[in-house]
Amino acid sequence: MRERAVGRALPHDSAHLHVTGRAAYTDDLPEPRDLLHLAVGMSEVAHARLRGVDLGEVLASPGVVDVCTAEHIPGANNFGSIVADDPIFADDEVQFVGQPVFAVAAKHVEEARRAALKASVDYELLEAILDPLSAVAKKSFVLPSETIVRGDPDDAISSAPRRLRRRLTLGGQDQFYLEGHIAMAIPQEDGRLLIYSSTQHPDEVQTVVAHATNRLAKDIVVICRRMGGAFGGKESQAGLIACIAALASDKTGRPCKLRLDRDDDMIMTGKRHDFVIDYDVGFDETGRILGIDFEFASRCGMSADLSGPVNDRTMFHCDNAYFLENVRIVSHRCKTNTVSNTAFRGFGGPQGMFAIEHVVDDIARELGRDPLEIRRRNFYGKDERNVTQYQQTVEDNIIDEIFDKLVVDSDYEKRRSAIREFNAGSKVLRRGIAITPVKFGISFTNTLLNQAGALVHVYKDGTVQLNHGGTEMGQGLYIKVAQVVADEFQIGVDRIRTMEADTSKVPNASATAASSGSDMNGKAAGKAAAKIRARLTEFAARHFSVSEADVEFSAGSVLVGDRSMSFAELVQLAWANRVSLSATGYYRTPKINYDRATFSGRPFFYFAYGAAVTEVVVDTLTGENRVLRVDILHDCGDSLNPAVDLGQVEGGYVQGVGWLTSEELWWNDAGELGTHAPSTYKIPTCSDLAPDFRVELLQNSANRENTIYRSKAVGEPPFMLALSAFHAIRDALAGSPDKAPNLQAPATPESVLRAIRDASHE
Amino acid sequence: MSGASIRFVLHGEVIEVDNVDPTRTVLQFLREDLGRKGSKEGCAEGDCGACTVVVAELTRDGDELALKSINSCIQFLPTLDGKELLTVESLAPDSSSLHPVQRAMIDEHGSQCGFCTPGFVMSLFVLYKTNPKPSRQEIDDALAGNLCRCTGYRPIIAAAQSMYAESPDDSDWLRQPCGKQDKPTERITRLKGLQRADGLEFDVAGRRYYAPVDIDTFAAIYARHPDATILAGGTDIGLWVTKQHRELQTVIYTGRVEELTNLSVMPAHIEVGAAVTLADVMPVIIDHYPGLEELFRRFASPPIRNAGTLGGNIANGSPIGDSMPALMVLGASLVLRQGDSVRELALEEFYHDYQVNDLRPGEFVAAIRIPKNEEAVIVSSQKWSKRFDQDISAVCTAYRLELDGEVVRSFRMACGGLAPIIKRARTCEAALDGKHWNEQNLERACAALASDFTPISDARASADIRLRAVQNMLRRFYLETRGEVDTTVYSYGRQS
Numbered sequence A: 001m002r003e004r005a006v007g008r009a010l011p012h013d014s015a016h017l018h019v020t021g022r023a024a025y026t027d028d029l030p031e032p033r034d035l036l037h038l039a040v041g042m043s044e045v046a047h048a049r050l051r052g053v054d055l056g057e058v059l060a061s062p063g064v065v066d067v068c069t070a071e072h073i074p075g076a077n078n079f080g081s082i083v084a085d086d087p088i089f090a091d092d093e094v095q096f097v098g099q100p101v102f103a104v105a106a107k108h109v110e111e112a113r114r115a116a117l118k119a120s121v122d123y124e125l126l127e128a129i130l131d132p133l134s135a136v137a138k139k140s141f142v143l144p145s146e147t148i149v150r151g152d153p154d155d156a157i158s159s160a161p162r163r164l165r166r167r168l169t170l171g172g173q174d175q176f177y178l179e180g181h182i183a184m185a186i187p188q189e190d191g192r193l194l195i196y197s198s199t200q201h202p203d204e205v206q207t208v209v210a211h212a213t214n215r216l217a218k219d220i221v222v223i224c225r226r227m228g229g230a231f232g233g234k235e236s237q238a239g240l241i242a243c244i245a246a247l248a249s250d251k252t253g254r255p256c257k258l259r260l261d262r263d264d265d266m267i268m269t270g271k272r273h274d275f276v277i278d279y280d281v282g283f284d285e286t287g288r289i290l291g292i293d294f295e296f297a298s299r300c301g302m303s304a305d306l307s308g309p310v311n312d313r314t315m316f317h318c319d320n321a322y323f324l325e326n327v328r329i330v331s332h333r334c335k336t337n338t339v340s341n342t343a344f345r346g347f348g349g350p351q352g353m354f355a356i357e358h359v360v361d362d363i364a365r366e367l368g369r370d371p372l373e374i375r376r377r378n379f380y381g382k383d384e385r386n387v388t389q390y391q392q393t394v395e396d397n398i399i400d401e402i403f404d405k406l407v408v409d410s411d412y413e414k415r416r417s418a419i420r421e422f423n424a425g426s427k428v429l430r431r432g433i434a435i436t437p438v439k440f441g442i443s444f445t446n447t448l449l450n451q452a453g454a455l456v457h458v459y460k461d462g463t464v465q466l467n468h469g470g471t472e473m474g475q476g477l478y479i480k481v482a483q484v485v486a487d488e489f490q491i492g493v494d495r496i497r498t499m500e501a502d503t504s505k506v507p508n509a510s511a512t513a514a515s516s517g518s519d520m521n522g523k524a525a526g527k528a529a530a531k532i533r534a535r536l537t538e539f540a541a542r543h544f545s546v547s548e549a550d551v552e553f554s555a556g557s558v559l560v561g562d563r564s565m566s567f568a569e570l571v572q573l574a575w576a577n578r579v580s581l582s583a584t585g586y587y588r589t590p591k592i593n594y595d596r597a598t599f600s601g602r603p604f605f606y607f608a609y610g611a612a613v614t615e616v617v618v619d620t621l622t623g624e625n626r627v628l629r630v631d632i633l634h635d636c637g638d639s640l641n642p643a644v645d646l647g648q649v650e651g652g653y654v655q656g657v658g659w660l661t662s663e664e665l666w667w668n669d670a671g672e673l674g675t676h677a678p679s680t681y682k683i684p685t686c687s688d689l690a691p692d693f694r695v696e697l698l699q700n701s702a703n704r705e706n707t708i709y710r711s712k713a714v715g716e717p718p719f720m721l722a723l724s725a726f727h728a729i730r731d732a733l734a735g736s737p738d739k740a741p742n743l744q745a746p747a748t749p750e751s752v753l754r755a756i757r758d759a760s761h762e
Numbered sequence B: 001m002s003g004a005s006i007r008f009v010l011h012g013e014v015i016e017v018d019n020v021d022p023t024r025t026v027l028q029f030l031r032e033d034l035g036r037k038g039s040k041e042g043c044a045e046g047d048c049g050a051c052t053v054v055v056a057e058l059t060r061d062g063d064e065l066a067l068k069s070i071n072s073c074i075q076f077l078p079t080l081d082g083k084e085l086l087t088v089e090s091l092a093p094d095s096s097s098l099h100p101v102q103r104a105m106i107d108e109h110g111s112q113c114g115f116c117t118p119g120f121v122m123s124l125f126v127l128y129k130t131n132p133k134p135s136r137q138e139i140d141d142a143l144a145g146n147l148c149r150c151t152g153y154r155p156i157i158a159a160a161q162s163m164y165a166e167s168p169d170d171s172d173w174l175r176q177p178c179g180k181q182d183k184p185t186e187r188i189t190r191l192k193g194l195q196r197a198d199g200l201e202f203d204v205a206g207r208r209y210y211a212p213v214d215i216d217t218f219a220a221i222y223a224r225h226p227d228a229t230i231l232a233g234g235t236d237i238g239l240w241v242t243k244q245h246r247e248l249q250t251v252i253y254t255g256r257v258e259e260l261t262n263l264s265v266m267p268a269h270i271e272v273g274a275a276v277t278l279a280d281v282m283p284v285i286i287d288h289y290p291g292l293e294e295l296f297r298r299f300a301s302p303p304i305r306n307a308g309t310l311g312g313n314i315a316n317g318s319p320i321g322d323s324m325p326a327l328m329v330l331g332a333s334l335v336l337r338q339g340d341s342v343r344e345l346a347l348e349e350f351y352h353d354y355q356v357n358d359l360r361p362g363e364f365v366a367a368i369r370i371p372k373n374e375e376a377v378i379v380s381s382q383k384w385s386k387r388f389d390q391d392i393s394a395v396c397t398a399y400r401l402e403l404d405g406e407v408v409r410s411f412r413m414a415c416g417g418l419a420p421i422i423k424r425a426r427t428c429e430a431a432l433d434g435k436h437w438n439e440q441n442l443e444r445a446c447a448a449l450a451s452d453f454t455p456i457s458d459a460r461a462s463a464d465i466r467l468r469a470v471q472n473m474l475r476r477f478y479l480e481t482r483g484e485v486d487t488t489v490y491s492y493g494r495q496s
């Protein structure tokens, strides 16, 4: 009997190590004896020419061994992977508060950190641009603005029976992975370098370190066993940390470790982009959108980093699940003197979806209708009204089915009227409810990144080492891919050891990002395992003179004709007969093709769907709010591991609620981030989880595309389910007295009070 | 001076550490010196819980063992002297014998990236040992100091509910759940053997650490070293070291001083030794003033409250400290001592300006006197911040209202977060004194708040909204006294 290893709710492969404290993160690895610890000296001003950097006192500080600045970089002073505009150390100009100016190496962490505060830097202050709108006004952009137009939005808007215009502001978000950035560089013989890095993208670390240190890729190995969370924050940013460790190691000839203090991490590394969004929409009396004009301005910070593809994804997702027949989308990538913003779960998608959900909600409130109705009214069709603004036909649309089921399961209608009743009789507390959809495109929009490799070894004892280009950041990638391989060989996952991500095992791997980890690495590993299995099958058939069809891998044993043997026995025999037991697997995502110049084609292999109903209570005197009940129905296709996927859905939702309610990034007039520690930057805690939290994975919903076991990617899509929480808060405020309150995200108590005040026109 | 060594129990063994840097943190010691890397650093400021460990110490009568979670990232190593330290490694000595808490976390899929997990395990362990069947509210409270960015908490809550179902190994006290545990006699005896009758003091390379056991010695040492840093729970001071990288030359620890750790309920007042922890004093205050329950629930987190003291909160004198508005309206006073001389000062006269108080060189807070409640007095406090748990107030208010029928006999209001110091809202109070407790007068009082305070904008809130918030908070208090609102968003819809 074949037994399916996929689809089972197995625990995370490291769970037993997590709970006992035995899981080793980069800072837990044994330290080489002559290790030096690094600290970074950061710019104290937002924009200035560096007239002089005096490190005399730094060098004289106890325990200090050496310092490292831009002039000590033998290669390129850059860690930007797309545009070379990201200096490792500031050279003659600093561009944000927190920009690395130098690094100091000392025997102890404390000594390094203490020394780093002792530099005296002479700044010639320059004008600083500190917010997106000022950047737009001054035409300060990291990349050219982009536009997508379909149909005739101007005419559609001006001739529409109804029209609304509004400006929305939407805050950014710190990734707040619990493990901060860290890298350790260890010199090896003959100029080689070994780097342990907490990174989602070992290949990029290898590349940028090679460029900075004047090495070739062959001389650098980058390893990451696991990260203590990443969420996009360790995609490009890890390169900076690793470069600093590598440069210091080259300069001192000793191993060097850079572990950022939490505050420094939050000040120095990029976050989710905050946005200012203007929309102008024309619609009819039924709430159907006839024409819409979006203008997005995002805070990219001082460099391009990943802002190009992030903002492209905003343009691709400002339709969410809705058909926009006549549409113009303008996207400005604003250059500001703040930290360069980067990837974060959803990668620009959430901001686009925030925009359109706001529009739909506003239309409903303008017409005095239930937003649910207006949402349905604008959904993509199945056979018509099914082409996105970037010309991809939506072939797998299931949003109506998801909505229909969830509306019933959550008892939406009844609860909505109960809430109306409650609000009518309540002086201070008001409740609100909202349902919002998610449709999220899966694939890297840069087509070339959609490739993955794996390397599978089978040992004589029948156990397996599994290597692939994916990194483990808690998302459960390793167990899912191991389940795929276990399924292929019909052995237990305990027979499989997933190895750390290692550039010497699998070269040129894409970042573990864009939710694509299991889709791509699962396929690549499956193919590698299939190759070995085919060799074993061929061998067994030959050896025992049966036909290949008579060789069957089943749970715990291999049947060869009427013989039965264990997998290990077959492997042993194959080895003895000189059969290769190691194979690589390679996968490239099919069907996708997309022309960046015209913003058209098929950037996404498929879409993932979901919907959430959130109910909240809001205090109209204090602005405090809390989520009371959540009902989620999410589509993971045929889940590879329902427990892991459920974890992604739940965690994504809660993280999204944090983004839209309590997590506020605040800069002062000097461009200093005021919220650079958990004392001031508030991610959700346990008590913020709704007392009634019901999450369901959509059943019997195999991916229509041929993905790994017909599953669907689940890393990012659930994050956007949290939009329902924001709209539930708006719903609670609606009518007190504004029918469509001007609530800015995040909906902190302050933001809620502001909305109420503005509505009362005081 | 005695030898520069401290003694505590770890992993069933008494360990002795020589030449302790007085401000070395427990976390640094575990990770860097012992190579016990299960406890993680997520923030080094007491706010994330990744470093949570548990301290077992003798109760005051010396007969019981009390388990307390603490943030090892800001706890100084010498304060462990005479205690037992339990880390995540203590729960499962080898990988084949998981603790019920650990097993439950695995079974419920409570870890994703796993970095927060050791901290959660330790907080859950304390819950396991101290509460036989926690409600959701109690679980939330127990985990208020642990952040998880991955899971969204649902599976961790599930683990907190299912951990009791695991079959415990009877013989190991650590595995016996609350309600089914033997008295840990062996542990108690071991700790008794570590207690010092005459305190601890040492000098390492010119940096001195004193942990006297009686107040006279304490006063004498401080009089000799008026520049020393008084260390209580270290939940403020810890950050001077880990974040500002300050080097403290001389440290005098209050935690071992008998008189400073005394808490007694007198006929007319509650006398709280300055070094009584927040965790110990809060239930007593709430007992007398139930209106302060939510404030104290939202004050920091269990590990911070287990270490932090009321005296530290007051002496630190932050303009956003949470205990002071309430203590001020209650008319609390401070017992201050310098050498042999003692004086009493009303709390509201203690603060002069931002970080300037009335303490003289060598003078310290010995005790806090909180008057007991009188009949028909309404006392309440509100905290306004971005998050319910473990957040510092943007605004904190407290009220004390005495009504004579419909007339205000006396009204006191004090606020934090609105000025460089915590202070009474005198103009607002005056607008109500002797007036009818009605909406019209209330609005006058709200308007008066604008002349009492000129708040500023910072990362926690903007000036204009801060003022609006405090006015609304007063309105809310009014409605509460009228019975027109009886719940906050936090208590709304909760079963218990």
Ligand SMILES: Cc1cc2nc3c(=O)[nH]c(=O)nc-3n(C[C@H](O)[C@H](O)[C@H](O)COP(=O)(O)OP(=O)(O)OC[C@H]3O[C@@H](n4cnc5c(N)ncnc54)[C@H](O)[C@@H]3O)c2cc1C
Binding pocket: B045, B046, B047, B229, B230, B231, B232, B233, B234, B235, B236, B237, B238, B254, B274, B275, B278, B298, B299, B300, B301, B304, B307, B308, B309, B310, B311, B312, B313, B314, B315, B316, B320, B321, B322, B323, B363, B364, B365, B366, B390, B391, B392, B393
């Ligand atoms: C994560 C976190 C959350 C927090 N949340 C809150 C919160 O919600 N509300 C709040 O108000 N505070 C909060 N705090 C601040 C802190 O916990 C409190 O101020 C606490 O009461 C300080 O007490 P302590 O014993 O730890 O003081 P310590 O840090 O030991 O000392 C603080 C100051 O008081 C002085 N001092 C202590 N005892 C005496 C004495 N007897 N005589 C004279 N001087 C003395 C010390 O020298 C020092 O200057 C938080 C802190 C952290 C790290």
Ligand code: FES
Binding pocket: B040, B041, B042, B043, B044, B045, B046, B047, B048, B049, B050, B051, B052, B071, B072, B073, B074
């Ligand atoms: S490391 Fe965050 S609380 Fe200690």
Ligand code: FES
Binding pocket: A178, A228, A229, A474, B110, B111, B112, B113, B114, B115, B116, B117, B147, B148, B149, B150, B151
């Ligand atoms: S599991 Fe990653 S932070 Fe909790």
